[in-house]
Amino acid sequence: MKKRVVAVMMAAVTAAGLLAGCGGGQGTDSGSGDAQSTEEGKVINIYSWNDEFRTRLEAVYPEVESTSDDGTVTTLKDGTEIHWVINPNQDGVYQQKLDEALMNQADAAADDKIDIFLSETDYVYKYTDADADVAMPLTDLGIDLDTDLADQYDFTKTTASDQDGVQRGSTWQCCPGVLVYRRDIAKDVFGTDDPTAVGEKVKDWDTLKATAEELKSKGYYTFSSYADTFRVYGNNISEPWVTTGETTVKVDQKIMDWIESSKEWLDAGYLDKTVKGQFNDDWNKAMGSSSKVFAFLLPPWGIDFTLSPNWDGDTGAWAVTNPPQEYNWGGSYIHAATGTDNPEHVKDIILAMTAEKDTLLKISQDYLDFTNTVSGMEEAAADDAYASDFLGGQNAYEYYAPVAENIQIAPLSSYDQGCVELIQNAFSDYFQGNVDFDKAKSNFETAIKERYPDITEVQWPE
Template identity: 80%
Template sequence: MKRKFVSVILTAAVVAGTLSAATVVSADSGEGKVINIYSWNDEFRQRLEAVYPEVESTSKDGTVTTLKDGTEIHWVINPNQDGVYQQKLDEALMNQADAADDDKVDIFLSETDYVNKYTDKDADVAIPLKDLGIDPDKDLADQYDFTKTTASDTDGVQRGSTWQCCPGTLVYRRDIAKDVFGTDDPEAVGEKLKDWDTTKATAEELKAKGYYTFASYADTFRLYGNSIENSWVEPGSTTIKVDQKIMDWISDSKEWLDAGYLNKTVKGQWNDDWNKAMSSDSKVFAFLFPAWGIDFTLKPNWDGEDGAWAVTNPPQEYNWGGSYIHVATGTDNTEHAKDIILALTGNKDNLLKISQDYADFTNTKSGMQEAASDDAFASDFLGGQNPFEYFAPVAENIKIAPLSPYDQGCVELIQNAFSDYFQGNVEFDKAKSNFETAIMERYPEITEVQWPE
């Protein structure tokens, strides 16, 4: 059975042939005057404004950016929550062939959790970079390999590119470290958290002083989930296979929660209790975040002075997130799109500027190695510490887990199902069956869920 890698509406478009690559307008016939870019927030717009030399101005409401040649970028923003962004994007892609030139999707963004859906060669909704005149082996040679793999189809053809690399670190409260360990030195604290066994012993020390190691069982999920050995759904299959690493996360989370190493009142992430766990009143010692997590999540929720937090190594290397830029099949702005991708993801100087201006860990290996030893990349929020010193070695060793179009749903729903188990509301077997029900409701084509022995 053919793998159903996209929503029903987009799949129908593919079957109907409405997304054929033949609709691409060549640069020879002239570029369009409107570039429609689909995203879920203004992050990409801010980066483009910061480094793309062709930007002339942006409207006060942030919806239109005008380039020096008069071309307008129209920013089409829909929220990621509840799949709204993907739904709106899919609808636009379905209508791509029949849309007026100024209404076509030209560039769109995806996240790691669902990038596979849009790079699928059969869907053919994202133009291969080589067809744009970009040679990934030369023009993007300095990118981290796993980011290039993530943006490629099953034939290894790269269909997207990113300015981000999102290696994760451990971010901890200096005052709690001093109280429990007698030091807040990142190297010394890192030794207390160098692997899971050591971290568990450290969790007992923290508990004895009245602190939680992490806020929630959800905080550790990405570390386990990034190390799965097999895809959630193999190509051509309709069976979800739950990896043993996910089962390890379930058993370890239950053990840690029952032992008091996690705060039982914090149920998952991205909720008010989790946000409050980052405040000065909290007893939570650490969070597991990539660079964007520190800047977008921790910093806004912290109500104390700068310098209260520091970065060190995590118990296990992991990657969390990443926004990928794709050029939509059917665009009438291939030359503009090529220029934007090269400027935003292939220009080392531009990427270093993004790292300095926005604290992003960006996607050039040589650039991030330089940043790791350059005091100019120190963070005021982290009390003058240079976090790139800890991000860089993690990035060098990341091996991306095998992807599938079902990753986002599996990641979200298995955490939801077992949250009730962790809280003691349902038995283990009931949590399993709840996951099976939820995943098949979201993806009706899934016929089976296999659990490890």
């Protein structure tokens, strides 16, 4: 592993105060992961940060025999055991544990080797990096990209590819973002909660700004927080935060546009000043029935995992419509770990869970995921069987599908998670009036260099 790749991969470890020694890297030798290996191991180790993938695999993978009561071991029909190694995403714990295991992969005993690991879009590029070589090219497993994965959305294949265009992961889900709004507030302000009519009120940023003034006049906030709009801007940047081989963070103009609009909207009263960021108590409460927040910008998982659990009112109070701009937020990618002693099992799991339309449609029906076959999602969008009780019987796939078809995934880098987190943290203080604009910029520069010691410079657009 090259020195810079090690530095990026171990950033979570150093941030946690641990030693960042290499401990035996894998180099570029992927021979032990050759799909032609004659004997498969008896244990498949899968690393993830929650049970999302496990629950879906148990529900639809035909080779599952049983799962232990504590959910840590799934036994397949051939007697092979899947051992689930789960560590939380919070504070970089998952990546820290995964990085340590990957760096010891070459010397690990067969039953201790990582076979599959998952990554999120915010840091997928760190693990698909060709120099790191910790995720196998799918073709090395014997997967034919032109036939086996022909029906996947192109942007998901791009996201899971390295800097040379070699695909090193696959996903069962897409995460097209939509605008999710309160029906009662729409009726009060616009006289209708019809998704088409509301969609016209939010169809682009200029129109949405005028609508925000309408909402304000009736005592409502358009969104809860400046963080709610970040993913729309951040998913549409034109160049990566850090270009491969360089040590300079380049802040895209789209990020500056987000900063400018966030400050303007907060000062105008279109956002709730008491809600600072996301995934905190104030943000959760903004999704409750006593809130004055009209809408959230969320992908399918956001509705299922955050909005629905936080809503304490009647079912059917929310609906979805088009966002002001197409964007993608999130996505869990499945990787075959270089050095796996179970290449045939890994191949079968990846194909079963990310390439078979009927299986993915079952996941969509059971878990409301927008899954990764174009033809399947076109079918779902036209089928009332995919309507959501939470959304008052609305079929959200009618709105997910057009967004997914138009997503142009932002150029990725190995530094995305840190840049995304730290730019928001630094400018949150600016939005709240705690620091001035130049101090927020300086704070970001300091924070990003502390997170990634190999970063030497931050460039801001003119």
